[in-house]
Amino acid sequence: MSGKDNGYLDMELLRFTTAGSVDDGKSTLIGRLLYDSKAIFEDQMEALEQASISRGGEEVNLALLTDGLRAEREQGITIDVAYRYFATPKRKFIIADTPGHIQYTRNMVTGASTSNAAVILIDARNGVIEQTRRHAYIAALLNIPHVLVCVNKMDLVDFSQEVFERIKADFIQVAGRLGNQDLHFLPISAKLGDNVVDESTNMTWYTGLTFLGLLEALPVGEDWNLNDPRFPVQYVIRPISDEYHDYRGYAGRVASGVFRVGQEVVVLPGGQKTTVEAIDFAGESLEYAFPPQSVTLRLTDEIDVSRGSMIVDAINQPQQSQEIDLMVCWLSEKPLVLRGKYQLKHNSNELRCIVTEVKYKVNINTTEEIHDDLSVGLNEIAQITIKTTKPLFFDPYKKNRDTGSLILIDEATNNVVGAGMIL
Amino acid sequence: MEHYKINHLRELEAESIFVIREVVAQFEKPVMLFSGGKDSIVMFHLARKAFHPLKVPFPLMHIDTGHNFEETIKYRDDLAEKTGTRLIVKYVQDSINEGRAVEEKGLNASRNVLQTVTLLDAIEEMKFDCAMGGGRRDEEKARAKERFFSHRDEFGQWDPKNQRPELWNLFCGAKHMGEHFRVFPISNWTEMDVWQYILMENIEMPSLYFTHKREVFCRDGAWMACAPFMQLKPNEKAEVRDVRCRTIGDITCTGVTLSKADTLEEIIQEVAASRVTERGGRADDKRSEAAMEDRKREGYF
Structure with a gap:
């Protein structure tokens, strides 16, 4: 049997x-x-x-x-x-x-x-x-x-x-x-x-x-978002061997949408247009890939792609901005510092950001907005604005849990202090 | 017609590959711990798939207690050679000789706990900043709260009350000098998942997992393999039975199961029907209700 x-x-x-x-x-x-x-x-x-x-x-x-x-x-x-x-x-x-x-x-x-x-x-x-x-x-x-x-x-x-x-x-x-x-x-x-x-x-x-x-x-x-093709690049595979001399594969997990061989795509942040030449998985060739598959994409043109790049559909692209509004849940005993700098992790991208504004805090028991006390401590939820050192490529969290989520990391302690959901 | 669904094993596989790739991307000098047990065999298989056609970009490391099943060592060496992977072996015996670890005494003496010393020394000596292990959350209660990326302080210790929150697929490997991470790529797999996956992928397994005749004895309701360094109590007697291993670790604390299963399908049937968890045969967990938690705090796998 x-x-x-x-x-x-x-x-x-x-x-x-x-x-x-x-x-x-x-x-x-x-x-x-x-x-x-x-x-x-x-x-x-x-x-x-x-x-x-x-x-x-x-x-x-x-x-x-x-x-x-x-x-x-x-x-x-x-x-x-x-x-x-x-x-x-x-x-x-x-x-x-x-x-x-x-x-x-x-x-x-x-x-x-x-x-x-x-x-x-x-x-x-x-x-x-x-x-x-x-x-x-x-x-x-x-x-x-x-x-x-x-x-x-x-x-x-x-x-x-x-x-x-x-x-x-x-x-x-x-x-x-x-x-x-x-x-x-x-x-x-x-x-x-x-x-x-x-x-x-x-x-x-x-x-x-x-x-x-x-x-x-x-x-x-x-439950998976199959509409918006997004592929954050985790790691570049370049074997140094005669057999795979020209091999250049981009390893990652399909965050959302469907990728097909021959599909026109754009690599962010550069914005270069190219097509998906092949989708590899451990020696197999796939015709298409979808979330949550971990695969390796190869592209037709030789362009600059590294960890932190995102391969997306040529037409259906994510938003990009350096000023981002998000809901944050604070995870640390050390309260959020307004104008404070934090390390930010979003998909395979790591950069820095500064919290420029706390718009309001949420009373999570009544779900009402609090505007008179804007200190954000452990277990509190607030809407904030951050400014990032480089543009972020994202979708609203409500549309895409993968490209719409981020974490904030305290630069001194390396602790994960905030969980962010982009609006 | 295209369809966009994968089964639970493919989803677990995709998750583990994602985690292993994160390790290679985030750490400078990672290592994968390899015991020759089924979990580390599956983990290594996943690593090979993650980087294909590249060879696995990190070494394997075995913490050898010296109390091994011979088959394990042969399987380990063959696998490393066949796949062109660098293999590091560190011996608990060396830690004992150097006075870094003290051998336990008595009938239930085991070197299982001593592995921690050898492991931490090796991590420090070779400057590994991340050690991947085949631990699964379903194995034991203390493991249920373990993160994928588990932070260890400069003493190699785990602080269960001060773990970093782990959200979505955002794994944070940031650390200070001297600290390291333990990463568990197959955290979400159960024993059943592991066996089903081995069957689906047709992974070659050490013969110990299949039925074979072996000299065994019964201690506290569990069957143990006879070996030169195992002492029998007066009321225990060695006998030859048809057995197979459900886990493979140090012989002194790995129980064997009476079984006639000699195919993967039969093993799966057996696991499905089993009423004892696989760790139920491991003497090291029975020591106290919080045994695993204590060992983990000190830096165990």
């Missing part, structure tokens, strides 16, 4: 992030998902039982599965992004498990940055609270294509449809103002397993998919 017959080789990959605090039962939900989908191995289960008992718990605490580091286990909270993996015959899943406390906005933003879907947990007893708005805001800001709102602890509100519908209406009111993402609502009980992997017998009024069913059904293939 071949691997293909198992169905295992034709799986898709879905990355999702979970937001919610310990109290919402987020870790329990993930634990339940791994447990019911049989992704927990016996030795992990044994270690888990031991850990639960030594902490005085009577039942196996599924939340302990996801709390990785010693410090966290001792404090009983998740403090960093942890990645989990499981698979069903249809899909492989990567979970970016992030804590939901206000002080950990930076972790949520990190987890959200690579996700196709965001799972937002709401405690059915509390409904839409400040924290829910914060999570919805971050999911919209990071432009996560799909949002799954899980109303948890339905067992504690007698599996009431009325409670569920009210929370759903409240959430739609909040999210409606934020963006137009693909929204889904599910009533669940992570602790008991209702609608997580198995359909609930307590909520027959709910006819939608279970949590896992939905994760398997989300149309992830449609």
